Amino acid sequence: MISTTNKNKQAEPNNKKLQKPNVFEAKGFNLWYGEDQALKNIDFDIAENNVTAIIGPSGCGKSTFLKSLNRMVELVPTVKMAGEIQYRGKNILSSKFGVEELRTKVGMVFQKPNPFPKSIYENVAYGPRIHGIRDKVTLDQIVETSLKGAAIWDEVKDRLHENAYGLSGGQQQRLCIARCLAIEPDVILMDEPTSALDPISTLKVEELVQQLKQNFSIVIVTHNMQQAARISDKTAFFLSGELVEYNDTDVIFSNPRDNRTEDYITGRFG
């Protein structure tokens, strides 16, 4: 079985863990691309200030579920959804729920770092500017705080006005995390954020995720089961569009309840 070495989680008393409110609650959530059903009757609570990992074989619906949480999945015109996803108690699938507001609260980091072709500074200042912040001193502060929050300030503070494309892949990914922090989200969705990175950059992003959960709730899709075991508090195992098992990460990796979870984490398929 895969070892779980999440020190924060081990230090956390059980009763405190139970008290964490949910940021998201999916209830009977279904999603179709055209006629093909990609998610089936998903019930899934995601707790505040946790790292929640989603694992499962290719095509099981991990990214689709993640992109449902900020309704980015609706960019695919054939998508139909049914059921509920509540964010802080409100159904985000309701026509009354403002998608722009949702996306300022629920930021996203993608598999491939995708900085804008602008300076490091402008990458981070872009979101706050869009939200109407013009004052240079305020923007300078946001840029510095966000880059510090993403553990990249020391590496870039002397080259803030250089193009972001001059950074390494791992630095670009942390810059994208800083860009996400600059709009002060509540939740950060991460879709395989380290799959394009080398091992050292991967470690830096993993350490960063552990720090970020003090202030944010994080949902991370990963193919890397060691990564899920290392950094997450809860793990959800998806298979063929269903949520097969969801539990504390140490339970999933040491004592899974469902045979299909056990087969997957022991490498029998996927």
Ligand SMILES: Nc1ncnc2c1ncn2[C@@H]1O[C@H](COP(=O)(O)OP(=O)(O)OP(=O)(O)O)[C@@H](O)[C@H]1O
């Ligand atoms: N834009 C799309 N149009 C039609 N079908 C799609 C689209 N995106 C995903 N699907 C289908 O939905 C199912 C779930 O895909 P999804 O990308 O969510 O899986 P995944 O678990 O994230 O896979 P991977 O690990 O390979 O990224 C798959 O059958 C996939 O082919």
